Amino acid sequence: MAVYNRNLLVRFAGATNRLLAGAVLWSAFTCAVRAADPQPYVTTLAPTGQSDLDTALKTSSDLLSLQATRAVGPFALAGRVRNEYDRLRGALESCGYYDGTVHILLKSSKQGVTMDGMSTALASWIETVPANEKVDITVKVDKGPLFHLGTVKLVESATGVAPHLSDTEQKAFGLHTGQPAVAADVLAAGGRLLDALRESGHALAQVDKPMAYLRPASRTLDIVYPVVPGPVLNIGQISTDGLKKVHESFVRKRLTVHEGELYQPSRIEAARQDLTTLGVFSNVTVRDGSDKAVNGTMPLDFSFQEGKRHSVGAELGYSTDLGARVGATWTHNNLLGNAERLRLTALITGLGGSAQQGLGYDVYADFFKPDFLESRQNLNARIEGLRQLFWSYRQTALLLRGGVTRPLAKNWNGNFGLAAEQERIEQFNVSRSYTILSAPLSGMYDNTGVGNPIEPATHGVRASINVTPSLSLGDKGGSTSFFTIMNATASTYVDLHKLGISRPGRSIFAFRGTIGSIQGAGTWDIPPDQRMYAGGSATVRGYRWQGVGPQYGHTKYAIGGTSLDAGSVEYRQRLFKSFGMAAFADAGQVGSSSMPFTGTLRVGAGGGVRYYTPIGPVRLDVAVPLNRAPRGDTWDLYIGLGETF
Incomplete structure (x- = not known):
């Protein structure tokens, strides 16, 4: 933003002359005087009582930022002091104070002598400071009166007349007479106007840097913004480049913008981001x-x-109840040319868990x-083959599942599918086989904005x-039963930054609640693996999986139930750059009736540590x-990748 005093360029000419004079003086000093040893110093910047201004002054101060890392000799330090005046005046003006004054005093405590930073003898004085003595530099700023915006004009560069703007564009611009003349606000207004113009179809719009005219008498700043709206355009021909294995017909069908529609950057960017979610592109760009x-x-x-079309990964997790879980995955991306994905996974489970009787797969x-x-x-x-050797039962099963997922509304997705399971379950040395047919229906809501x-x-x-x-x-000839499994889970996250307590994303309270019920059949008419169980990281930590709910006497064998309810509260605190901690409490129960909130309530508590990696936090919890x-x-x-919920 160029600032003109009395509509002239005197100010810039003066600044140029000062720079030239400084260069000449610097050359004279460096040629005539031998460089002294680096002179240490300590800078004190007096607060102005205005936090945003103090921040701008500290950020602009070379005396502050360089004192610990860039020690210099007397003549260079004197030059740094002189430059400080312009830097701090620039900071004042950026916050709307165009009539402020900067005072810099240097003092040698042993000599008891104070020197003004504007003195022509400053370098010679610094050279007289005894060796190993720091110079105390005090910087004080008199900010003066706050200037406000005077006239604010938008003019077309070619005609010099005001452009015709819609109400939306005027509102986006947002500058008005009387508001504080803060440089950041003035410059941001131009960016907002440009975005609004392009969003209205003005694909070729230009908003140049503003011209600002200082009026000291009225303590105002007049602003003139050159604008070239350009014509309203629709989207023209859409070309694609770089497609090799992915079919172009699929990409064009997937695109959410089409030729002939109004040119809107927000919709174009949304289309680009949507294509990146397919998982077959490492990069997608779009340009005019x-x-x-x-x-x-x-x-x-x-x-x-x-x-890459193929990738190999590893999976590893551990908890004392379910034991270790280790395996590998192989993924084929873009299997048929339309972003299809095939993933093969093989896991060994139950390595030394308190809820397990042996190895499974x-x-x-x-x-x-x-x-x-x-x-x-x-x-x-x-399609899945499964073997699990829990204390409550031993299961060997083959499962087939299929379903479709589609968006229902903003942040809502729905899923409908069919599933078939053939299993054999051994319990108390008695084996039974079951064939289970089901039609799962679900709805999911997520407005956390986290895609991963x-x-x-x-x-x-x-x-x-x-x-x-x-x-x-x-x-x-075994019994046939029809039953409906119903459950719901919700979690919410509260950032303490909203209460002004911490920085964004550093201190989080997380809450989770789960409720479930099985209708249509009693516990003993339902296959053991279809009943409800609790315990473990998904419900109540501190209790092994299937350790909450009805048991066979005082044994490890869980009966399972037809209702479940559980709740968790967790505090997550990020420490430093890569570490964090958590503290939590869980409670839950499993009942033998279809109504939740029955049974024996179990409560667990604990804490853990986090190590944050580029792909997510590594979690270690003890409960x-x-x-x-x-x-x-x-x-x-419990050890795993990602938070529990």
Whole structure:
């Protein structure tokens, strides 16, 4: 922002002359005098009583920022002091104080002599300071009166007349007569106006840097903004570049902007970001295809850089109740050319857990197809082989699942699917086989703004509601039962920054609640793996998985139930750059009736540490039961990637 005094360039000419004179003096000093040893000093900047101004002054001060790292000799220090006047005056003016005064005094405590920073003998005086003695530099600023904006004009560069702006564009500009003449606010107004013009279709709009005219008599600053709105344009031809394995027809169908629509940067950027979520591109960029209008339109050029088609990963987790879980995944991205994904996973489970009787496995293949049948509708399918050796039962199962997920409203997604499971369960040396058919239906809400599930949320709400009608067929004339599993989970996150207590994202309270019920059948008519259990990181930490709820006498064998409720509160504090801590309390119960809030309430508490990596926090938590169940664990350890919820 150029500032003119009495509509002339005298000020800039004077500044140029001062710089030239300073250069000449500096050359004379360096040629005529031998450089002295570096002169240490300590700077004290007196506060003005205005926090934003004090911040600007500290940021602008070379005396402060360089005193510990850039020690210089007497003549260089004198030059630094002289330059400080202009730097601090610039800071004053940026905050609206155009008539302020800067005072700099230097003092040698042993000599008891004070020197004004503007003195021509400053360098010689500094040279007389005894060796190993620091110079005390005191900087005081008299800010003077606050200037306000006088006239504020927008003019077209070519015609010199005011451009025609819509109410939205005028509101975005936001500058008005009488507001404080703060440079950042004046410059930000131009950026907002440019964004508003382009959002209204003015793809070629230009908003130049403002001219500012200082009026000392009235303590005002007049502002003139040169503006070139340009014509309103629609989106023209859309070109794609860089596609190799991904089909162009799929990309064009996926695009959320189309030729002939109004040119709007927000919608164009949203389309770019949407393409990046497909997981097959390492980079997607978009730019205007021309520097001038083409038949009343603005062409767009989308450029793509495809990511690696194959990737290998490892999975590792540990808790004292479920033991270690270790395995590997192999992923094929863009399987058929339309961003399909096939992921193969093989895991060994139950390595030394208090809720386990031995080793198990979990092997599955996941298939994902975006835009299945229609836009924004995704297909998910899985085939899975599973063996789990819990204390409560031993299970070997083959599962088939498939479903579609689609957005329902802002922040809402819905899922409907079908599933079939063939399993064999051994319990108390008795084996039974079950065939289970189900049709899960769910709705998910998430306004946390966190796309990566491993990245911790700091605000907002996550919630899910699940209803799963199920039919269980027993083998060899066994009983047939029909039941519906219903559960809901919600979590919310409160950043203490909103209360003015901490910096953003550093201090978080997280809350979670879960409730569930099984309708249509009693506990004994439901296969053991379909019943409700609690304990562990998903519900009540400090109790092993299946350690909360009805048990067979005083044993480790859980019966399971037909209702569940649990709640958690957790405080997360980030420390330094890469470390953090957490403290939490959980409570929950499992009942043998279909109504929640029945059973024996169990409470656990604990804490942990976090190490933040680029892909998410590594979590280590320790929890203890506050009212331990018979034969329950005395404590539990949980290690994993990402927060618990």
